[in-house]
Amino acid sequence: PHRGRLNVLANVCRKPLNTIFTQFAGLEAEDDGSGDVKYHLGTYIERLNRVTNKNVRLAIAANPSHLECVDPVVQGKTRAEQFYRGDGEGKKVMSMLLHGDAAFAGQGVVYETMHLSDLPAYTTHGTIHIVANNQIGFTTDPRFSRSSPYCTDVAKVVNAPIFHVNSDDPESVMHVCNVAADWRATFHKDVVIDIVCYRRNGHNEMDEPMFTQPLMYTKIRSLKSCLEKYSDQLIAENVVTAEEVKDVRDKYEKICEDAFEQARKETHIKYKDWIDSPWSGFFEGKDPLKVAPTGINEETLKHIGTRFSSPPPNAAEFVIHKGIERILKSRMDMVNARTVDWALGEAMAFGSLLKEGIHVRLSGQDVERGTFSHRHHVLHHQTVDKATYRPLSNLYPDQAPYSVCNSSLSEFGVLGFELGYSMTNPNALVLWEGQFGDFANTAQCIIDQFICSGQAKWVRQSGLTLLLPHALEGMGPEHSSARLERFLQLSSDDPDYFPPESAEFAVRQLHDINWIVANCSNPANYFHILRRQIALPFRKPLIIMTPKSLLRHPEARSSFDLMKEGTEFLRIIPDDGPASKNPDGVKKIVFCSGKVYYDLKKIRADKKLESEVVLTTVEQICPFPFDLIKDECAKYPKAEVCWAQEEHKNSGAWTYVCPRFETALGGTRDVFYVGRPVSASTATGSRAQHFKELSCLLEDAMRTS
Numbered sequence: 001p002h003r004g005r006l007n008v009l010a011n012v013c014r015k016p017l018n019t020i021f022t023q024f025a026g027l028e029a030e031d032d033g034s035g036d037v038k039y040h041l042g043t044y045i046e047r048l049n050r051v052t053n054k055n056v057r058l059a060i061a062a063n064p065s066h067l068e069c070v071d072p073v074v075q076g077k078t079r080a081e082q083f084y085r086g087d088g089e090g091k092k093v094m095s096m097l098l099h100g101d102a103a104f105a106g107q108g109v110v111y112e113t114m115h116l117s118d119l120p121a122y123t124t125h126g127t128i129h130i131v132a133n134n135q136i137g138f139t140t141d142p143r144f145s146r147s148s149p150y151c152t153d154v155a156k157v158v159n160a161p162i163f164h165v166n167s168d169d170p171e172s173v174m175h176v177c178n179v180a181a182d183w184r185a186t187f188h189k190d191v192v193i194d195i196v197c198y199r200r201n202g203h204n205e206m207d208e209p210m211f212t213q214p215l216m217y218t219k220i221r222s223l224k225s226c227l228e229k230y231s232d233q234l235i236a237e238n239v240v241t242a243e244e245v246k247d248v249r250d251k252y253e254k255i256c257e258d259a260f261e262q263a264r265k266e267t268h269i270k271y272k273d274w275i276d277s278p279w280s281g282f283f284e285g286k287d288p289l290k291v292a293p294t295g296i297n298e299e300t301l302k303h304i305g306t307r308f309s310s311p312p313p314n315a316a317e318f319v320i321h322k323g324i325e326r327i328l329k330s331r332m333d334m335v336n337a338r339t340v341d342w343a344l345g346e347a348m349a350f351g352s353l354l355k356e357g358i359h360v361r362l363s364g365q366d367v368e369r370g371t372f373s374h375r376h377h378v379l380h381h382q383t384v385d386k387a388t389y390r391p392l393s394n395l396y397p398d399q400a401p402y403s404v405c406n407s408s409l410s411e412f413g414v415l416g417f418e419l420g421y422s423m424t425n426p427n428a429l430v431l432w433e434g435q436f437g438d439f440a441n442t443a444q445c446i447i448d449q450f451i452c453s454g455q456a457k458w459v460r461q462s463g464l465t466l467l468l469p470h471a472l473e474g475m476g477p478e479h480s481s482a483r484l485e486r487f488l489q490l491s492s493d494d495p496d497y498f499p500p501e502s503a504e505f506a507v508r509q510l511h512d513i514n515w516i517v518a519n520c521s522n523p524a525n526y527f528h529i530l531r532r533q534i535a536l537p538f539r540k541p542l543i544i545m546t547p548k549s550l551l552r553h554p555e556a557r558s559s560f561d562l563m564k565e566g567t568e569f570l571r572i573i574p575d576d577g578p579a580s581k582n583p584d585g586v587k588k589i590v591f592c593s594g595k596v597y598y599d600l601k602k603i604r605a606d607k608k609l610e611s612e613v614v615l616t617t618v619e620q621i622c623p624f625p626f627d628l629i630k631d632e633c634a635k636y637p638k639a640e641v642c643w644a645q646e647e648h649k650n651s652g653a654w655t656y657v658c659p660r661f662e663t664a665l666g667g668t669r670d671v672f673y674v675g676r677p678v679s680a681s682t683a684t685g686s687r688a689q690h691f692k693e694l695s696c697l698l699e700d701a702m703r704t705s
Contacts, residue, residue, distance in 0.1 A: 001067070001100045002040075004132060005060075008098070013045050013058045017259030022266045040064055041458060042276030059276045061420070062458040064449040067103035071113040072413045073450065076420025077277065078124040083359075083403075084425055090125025090188055097129050101151035101194075102137020104129075109445075112413025114158050117190050121363070121405030122417060125188040128180055129155065134199045139212040152194045160190040167197035168226050200225070275459060282426045283538070288511060289504045292535035294528045295567040296352050301560050304351035304395055305335035305344060312379065312389040319382040327376060338560040342551045343374045345523030345558060349530035351392055353429055354399040358534050360392075361403040363418050364433035364467075368406050371435050371469065374551040377404045411443040415466075419450050422464040426539050429530065430464055437468030437482020437545065438682070444486075451541045452490045452514060463539035465530070470519070470545035471595040472646045472683050474690035480683035481651060484621075487517045487543045488656035491622040495659035498626045506571060509623035510540060517622040519545040519594040519653075521573065524558030525619050528569035550595050571625040574632055575614040582611060586636040587704040589614045590674070591629070591661075593621060593653060596646040596697075603698045613702060614639065621653050629664040641665070644674040644701045646694065651682060674701045 009015045023041070042062035046055045061077065063070040078095040085092050097113075104110055116122035131152055137145045148154075152162045161183060163176045173195060180191045198220055202209030209217045224232075231245045309331035312318040320328075334344055350360045365371070368378040381387035392402045407414040415432050422430035434440045440447065454460045468482035492514040499509060510516065520526040526544070533542055550556040561567075579586050590613060592600060597617050604613050616632055618625065633641055643661065645652040654673055661671040676693050684690050 001098055001103075001132060002065070004098075005063075009043060009060065013043060013060060014047050015043050015045055017256060018262040018266070021260050021263035022269055025263060025266070042460075044276050044278055061276050062454075062460060064457075066445050066449050067100060068107035068109050068113075069412070069416060069445045069449060071097055071099075071109060072116070072416030073420035073423075073446075075113060075116060075122070075124050075127065076417035076422075077424050078127075078420075079122065079417070080421040080424035080428075082124065090123075093124075094184065095124050095127045097127055099129060099131045100137070101131055101133040101135065101142070102140065102145045104131050105146035105148065105151040105154060106137070109412050109416070111154055111157065112408070112410040113416075114155060114160075114190070115408050115410065116413060116417060117158050119408060121403065122407070122414075126184040127190050128184055129160075129190065129192040131192065131194045133194050133196045135196070136199060136202075136209075136213060136216075138203050139209075141213060141216070150194065152192050155190065155192045158190055160192050162192040162194060164194045164196060167195045168229055170226065170230055277424055279426045279461075286537040288537050289507045290537060291507055291532065293565065294531040294535050294569060295563060295565045296348075296531075297565055298560055300352055300355065301348055301563060302335060304348050304355075305340070306332070307395050308344065308347045308351065308391050309335055310391070313394075318379075318387070318389060319384075320379050321382055324376060324379060334557075339557045340523045340527070340560070340563070341557055342523045342526065342547060343370070343376075345527040345563070346375070346530070347377075347392060348563065349527045350402065350429075351395050353531065353534055354392065354402055355396055356534075357400045357427075359400045359403070359425070359428040360431075361405070361418070361421060361428065362431045362433065363403075363405045363407050363414060364431075365407055365409060365435040365439075367433050368404050370551075371433075372548055372551050377402075411439055412445060415440070415443040416446045416450070419446060419462060419464050422462045423460060426461070426463065427534070428463075429533055431467055432464065433467040433546075434469065434482070436479045437470040438478050438480065440466065440468055440482060447487075448490070455514060455540075456492075461539040462541055463533050463536075465533060465542040465544065467544055467546045469548050471548055471550075472690065472694075473549055474687040475548075475683070476685040477681045477683045481647060482545055483651070483682075484517070484519070484545055484647065484653055485651050485655060487515075488622055488653060491515065491517065491656070493623045495624075495656075496663055498630075498663050501627050505627050506625075507536075510536065511538060513540065513623045515541040515543060515622070516620065517543045517545075518620045520619050521550075521594055521597050521617045522556060522558045522562075524562035524567070525570055525573070527558075527563050528567070529620075532569050545594055547595055550598070553598060555598055555601075569620070571618075571620040572628045572632065573617045573619060575616050577614075578611045579614045580635070583636050584638060585611055586614050586639045587612045589616060589633060589636050589639045589641050590644050590701050591616050591618055591642070591657075592644040593618045594646075596644060599646075599694065599698055600644060600701055603702055607702055609702055609704075612704060618653075618657070621656065624657070624660040624664075626660065626664040629661065633665055633669065640672065640705060641669050642672040642674050642701065644697065646675065646697065648676045648679040648682070649673060650678045 006020060009020060010017055040063055042060045044059045046057050049056050061070050061074050074095050074097060078093055081093040082090060087093050117127065133151060135142060155162055163180065165172050165176045167173060176193055180193050183191045200220060201207060234240045235242055309328050311320055311328060331344060334340060340348065353360055369376055377390060377392055379389045418430050418432040451464060454462060470482035470484060472480045499505065518529055520529060590600060597615060600615055604610060604615065614636060643654060643657055645654055658671060675697050
């Protein structure tokens with residue numbers, strides 16, 4: 001927590017005091033980034049344990065003011081550290097979470113995080129929770145901030161032992177902490193210490209607590225500090241003399257003064273001093289603008305496809321569902337025909353990374369089977385409980401591990417967990433999938449505080465990938481929109497700035513952006529963008545709008561030819577049909593993204609407009625492909641330009657792409673909008689109304705003036 005964080009940095013982690021004081025000098029930072037207030041930053045340090053004579057590595061996670069939202073991040077980071085050290089029992093790595101009383105009781109993410117504590121794919125084998133119980137949340141006292149007798153009652157949900165102890169009795173606090181440490185070491189379960197104390201100055205050093213808690217603070221002002229109380233006790237017990245107490249105080253004061261003087265000589269703040277998990281060796285010796293190839297050889301594609309489409313090797317004993325048999329057979333037919341659908345393209349991306357030694361972790365609700373029953377990464381024996389087979393874990397004898405984890409029904413907690421996991425090791429592909437893209441909104445805190453701005457605030461890169469099923473299918477408002485517009489609005493590229501064109505244009509854009517937002521329209525492009533997450537010489541979060549009906553659409557297929565060596569991710573996919581052969585005869589260019597392309601393609605064929613209307617999909621919406629849009633429009637000088645989307649006008653990509661089209665075209669051509677009108681709800685709940693709206697927008701898109 002904020003209050004007391006500096007104390008933990010200085011006295012527990014032993015972060016050099018001069019580095020802490022430098023933070024308060026108001027200096028400029030020498031690294032890129034916006035920075036954050038002093039007590040939000042993290043750190044990483046090694047400290048000698050004098051009892052065992054071994055070094056202990058301590059990391060404090062960077063932590064925004066959204067209280068408790070760092071809890072699942074720490075748990076994910078801890079789980080990842082355990083995973084990469086082969087620590088399956090939590091004997092080498094553990095987490096401690098420090099909480100405030102009001103937040104521990106009030107913030108729902110505490111409960112979500114608690115519920116991960118014993119799940120096989122999320123446990124960290126026991127966390128020690130320490131609550132600094134100040135008996136006041138900002139200016140609200142406990143009678144108005146919780147309904148339970150104790151702030152720690154939420155921990156009863158996992159039957160964690162809870163110790164309440166008086167902070168004015170340091171020896172009791174030490175005793176309780178030793179018991180808690182023994183509990184965690186013995187049983188590997190969560191334990192909670194509630195240190196009951198008070199704040200001498202109210203919320204902070206400049207607060208006036210008498211405004212709201214006059215009786216409590218009249219009492220507090222008559223109390224001696226903990227240091228005075230304990231000193232008096234030790235002197236009375238003849239353990240120390242008053243002179244010895246004074247010596248210890250003076251010595252500590254001098255240490256602080258010397259560090260303060262030293263800090264005055266600093267000219268810059270170095271953010272690298274405040275990184276909570278340094279990626280040693282990752283950035284060194286790399287060309288920051290060189291992307292490794294993402295295409296792979298056909299042999300590998302075929303091998304992964306065949307393994308993914310085959311029943312378990314012991315098929316005689318392992319009884320799989322009849323429906324799965326049909327799915328595997330149709331997959332094998334695709335492999336033989338050298339084509340992939342969405343699920344097969346994804347499996348090839350994962351499988352090829354596993355082959356290269358890259359750990360892949362996919363987590364979320366229904367991810368093993370896939371919400372839309374399309375993935376089937378875990379096959380279940382139909383007559384034996386817990387007997388499963390994971391085809392992607394059995395591709396190569398020396399492959400990296402594949403973790404696919406059905407999560408608890410939590411978005412905030414689990415997304416935070418996967419974010420922490422992704423920050424630990426850059427050489428892993430960590431993905432979180434929303435059951436429907438709409439459900440990500442309950443994890444907005446993690447998206448806003450950590451994923452969107454983590455690099456700017458704390459110089460912390462993450463390659464976390466969010467898979468958000470998105471598209472209007474007549475399924476009603478809560479199963480339609482992943483709120484593409486929110487992610488685009490949070491993007492840090494300037495709508496009025498066309499970067500200088502060069503061979504490195506695309507990768508330079510990726511280097512400078514805060515995250516990547518994409519809506520792929522075919523499996524090959526999805527395959528490439530997933531592999532590109534690891535091929536980049538840096539790490540950026542990737543937000544992908546994934547399909548629903550396209551998972552089985554007969555046209556949403558890709559040939560091996562688009563995934564072989566020499567191929568790459570396409571930021572836009574230009575039209576290569578009849579219209580592209582006769583550019584002067586083209587009356588309209590329709591730019592679009594995602595599923596609506598297939599609807600537009602069908603109506604264009606029905607109306608026999610293939611030679612007059614060009615359909616181009618924008619696959620990577622952010623950072624915006626200014627260069628390719630400019631070139632594409634230049635091909636068709638007489639055509640009117642429009643953006644078509646299935647979302648409402650105040651949703652989807654329109655408000656983001658509109659000014660960027662103007663910049664790309666230098667203001668020489670107008671760009672028209674085609675789509676649904678504005679709406680407060682993301683979609684209609686009536687199927688008839690849905691098809692009526694769709695029909696209108698498709699007709700509009702094909703109308704040429």
